[in-house]
Amino acid sequence: NRPLTFLGIESSCDDSAAAVLREGPAGARVLSSVVRSQGLLHAAFGGVVPEIAARAHAEVLDHCVEAALAEAGIGLPEIDGIAVTAGPGLIGGVLAGVMLAKGLAAATGRPLWAVNHLAGHALTPRLTDDLAFPYLLLLVSGGHCQFLIVEGPDRFRRLGGTIDDAPGEAFDKVAKLLGLPQPGGPSIEREAAKGESRRISLPRPLLDRDGCAMSFSGLKTAALRARDTLMAEAGGLREADRRDLCAAFQLAVADILVEKTRRALGLYRDVGPRVPAMAVAGGVAANTAIRSRLLALCEGMDVHFVAPPLPLCTDNAAMIAWAGIERARAGIDPDSAIMARPRWPL
Ligand code: KG4
Numbered sequence: 411n412r413p414l415t416f417l418g419i420e421s422s423c424d425d426s427a428a429a430v431l432r433e434g435p436a437g438a439r440v441l442s443s444v445v446r447s448q449g450l451l452h453a454a455f456g457g458v459v460p461e462i463a464a465r466a467h468a469e470v471l472d473h474c475v476e477a478a479l480a481e482a483g484i485g486l487p488e489i490d491g492i493a494v495t496a497g498p499g500l501i502g503g504v505l506a507g508v509m510l511a512k513g514l515a516a517a518t519g520r521p522l523w524a525v526n527h528l529a530g531h532a533l534t535p536r537l538t539d540d541l542a543f544p545y546l547l548l549l550v551s552g553g554h555c556q557f558l559i560v561e562g563p564d565r566f567r568r569l570g571g572t573i574d575d576a577p578g579e580a581f582d583k584v585a586k587l588l589g590l591p592q593p594g595g596p597s598i599e600r601e602a603a604k605g606e607s608r609r610i611s612l613p614r615p616l617l618d619r620d621g622c623a624m625s626f627s628g629l630k631t632a633a634l635r636a637r638d639t640l641m642a643e644a645g646g647l648r649e650a651d652r653r654d655l656c657a658a659f660q661l662a663v664a665d666i667l668v669e670k671t672r673r674a675l676g677l678y679r680d681v682g683p684r685v686p687a688m689a690v691a692g693g694v695a696a697n698t699a700i701r702s703r704l705l706a707l708c709e710g711m712d713v714h715f716v717a718p719p720l721p722l723c724t725d726n727a728a729m730i731a732w733a734g735i736e737r738a739r740a741g742i743d744p745d746s747a748i749m750a751r752p753r754w755p756l
């Protein structure tokens with residue numbers, strides 16, 4: 411039962427990443443977490459180009475692994491296990507990671523675990539906090555938005571989620587139409603901090619409906635219309651209008667997430683957890699305004715709230731290594747024949 415040291419590899423979207431984790435008395439310590447963003451490669455195309463992503467992953471992933479080992483100050487033989495994202499994501503990128511991981515596992519004779527990218531996000535709160543199953547999770551990223559009850563490393567119960575876009579996608583699109591750099595989330599957050607959130611009114615779709623279903627595409631369209639109206643009035647996009655629109659948009663997203671979280675907490679409490687706890691994960695969970703609104707909600711409902719440090723919210727390989735350790739500790743067998751799975755619901 412000695413502490414495990416794991417290597418994690420992630421390449422499901424536009425970040426190539428590798429990380430080394432070592433178990434400690436409480437959770438595990440991130441010895442290194444290397445993330446090489448491909449953002450610039452895709453910038454000119456206005457979105458992630460799968461072909462370019464796959465080639466870039468194949469080129470840089472092994473350097474990421476080398477850098478992660480060097481930064482952790484250990485050699486490959488000291489690794490006890492390897493965990494790799496096997497989906498969901500862009501097939502070419504996932505394949506690049508899976509092939510590299512298989513090669514490393516074969517070369518070292520170490521066991522290899524296939525990790526679901528979403529499970530990586532969902533288990534991350536346990537990497538940094540003493541958080542027991544079952545907890546309520548709001549997973550909000552560029553491609554996903556759902557409420558899950560996390561019952562174990564391999565057991566997730568879905569309570570509901572978006573019926574159209576994910577909030578991260580909406581942040582990215584709204585940033586694009588306001589001429590702000592990608593990824594849109596951090597750009598909008600920066601502008602919103604200087605803006606007046608109540609001047610421009612935007613809709614909160616589905617807020618009056620029961621349940622945890624959410625919708626963000628109408629909000630995005632409304633933001634586009636608001637921009638057009640403001641531009642028509644001023645003969646161009648004024649700085650102040652842009653800031654206020656960012657603030658209004660971020661407030662609308664936060665309002666939707668908070669209200670739906672309140673309902674999800676109601677459903678989750680029926681499960682009867684010993685210590686009610688809620689966590690957020692995924693790129694949008696890096697948004698400070700959204701985090702503090704969720705914290706306030708939980709405090710008011712006597713629910714323990716956990717939000718991982720910002721670099722562990724956006725895509726990284728530490729979360730994949732951690733999910734691997736969780737699987738190993740739960741007695742889940744390594745995966746001898748890993749298949750890349752572009753679609754892989756939790
Ligand atoms: O989890 P992630 O790195 O990738 C996946 O989608 O799996 O999430 C990326 C998304 C992007 O849409 C990005 O704009 C958003 O997370 N994001 C943010 C913030 N930082 C990243 N959204 C709002 N506020 C932020 N500070």
Ligand code: ZN
Pocket residue numbers: 527531551692693724725
């Ligand atoms: Zn992600």
